């Protein structure tokens with residue numbers, strides 16, 4: 385494709401006729417043939433107005449869409465968060481600005497709709513920073529040789545776990561997840577259509593492992609697949625969410641009692657109770673890590689006024705935003721201890737300067753302003769301003785996303 389053709393790119397809301405082309409684009413982009421079930425679920429999650437295509441003449445060359453999601457912020461507030469997904473551009477006109485054109489239109493529309501923040505799960509870490517996104521939750525894969533797992537004498541044995549067929553799990557698991565996600569910063573509401581896909585559990589989602597098994601507690605649940613590596617059976621945990629430590633411990637005791645299984649893998653945030661429950665805290669080895677969720681703040685005052693802060697703060701700071709209109713100086717006033725802050729634009733000299741993406745990263749508590757300053761990404765007029773800013777954005781608990789989309 386020539387540069388002249390690329391300049392003829394149009395971005396518009398998708399129509400019914402675009403869908404076969406959208407599917408073809410995403411099949412090629414992600415290297416998989418998308419099944420009818422997944423297409424139906426996607427169309428329920430993204431109403432037609434939320435789907436944008438890029439065209440050159442009659443040809444659909446790009447797509448992006450968003451699901452209508454909600455995210456929990458530190459302190460327990462719930463904020464609408466369009467979930468950007470299914471982003472792809474045909475391999476033929478790559479790096480001609482088609483993604484940038486689509487995301488510009490999409491984010492202007494999301495901003496105009498009043499959504500304060502947008503989120504996504506990124507296929508590659510190098511794409512979305514330039515659009516003002518920052519990573520907000522991290523997941524660590526822990527691998528445990530179950531045969532050597534011994535619980536400490538001090539670890540409780542609460543019981544209360546039952547084995548559930550998928551029909552039984554369907555009745556109770558979404559409500560438990562919903563209770564959990566309201567307690568956890570960074571957690572995303574899972575719409576009904578998303579659960580439909582989870583419980584349908586198509587062969588194409590299993591990667592050669594078994595269908596999902598469920599264990600359920602009144603305050604938590606775990607789902608997992610079993611993979612048979614030449615008779616060395618591995619439990620691959622898919623979901624593990626617990627509203628109370630008792631439920632978490634009970635579920636781990638049940639998992640570790642699966643005698644014929646050799647290994648258990650689980651993906652959890654940085655802080656995990658698991659090593660503290662075992663005689664040998666080295667047993668759950670961290671064997672991988674990845675950023676699950678990224679966020680883009682669309683409305684700085686709305687988002688910063690929605691969360692609670694760890695300690696007192698009252699200072700002007702500058703947001704640098706090369707993509708949307710959120711750049712400028714704001715004052716944030718907050719009292720540590722649970723009350724939401726108050727944020728508004730001001731005409732003052734800033735004491736701290738931060739990019740929109742880095743602000744999203746520190747907002748949910750996974751990343752610290754102090755670390756970003758050491759990396760040369762956050763500027764502060766003096767150490768004290770940085771320290772006040774850094775401490776106020778800290779969170780007691782590590783954020784967790786809960787949903788990959």
Ligand SMILES: CC(=O)SCCNC(=O)CCNC(=O)[C@H](O)C(C)(C)COP(=O)(O)OP(=O)(O)OC[C@H]1O[C@@H](n2cnc3c(N)ncnc32)[C@H](O)[C@@H]1OP(=O)(O)O
Pocket residue numbers: 413414468469470471472473474477478479480481482483484485504505506507508510511514
């Ligand atoms: C939320 C999600 O859905 S994540 C899924 C994203 N999609 C995929 O990974 C599918 C496969 N990849 C693709 O379809 C395409 O390569 C896309 C969508 C990633 C990029 O589309 P393009 O139209 O080539 O991107 P475009 O030319 O608009 O690039 C915009 C900017 O992003 C940069 N960029 C694009 N792709 C990448 C990449 N993979 N890594 C790093 N930077 C990238 C470009 O250099 C450009 O930077 P600049 O504007 O600052 O100079």
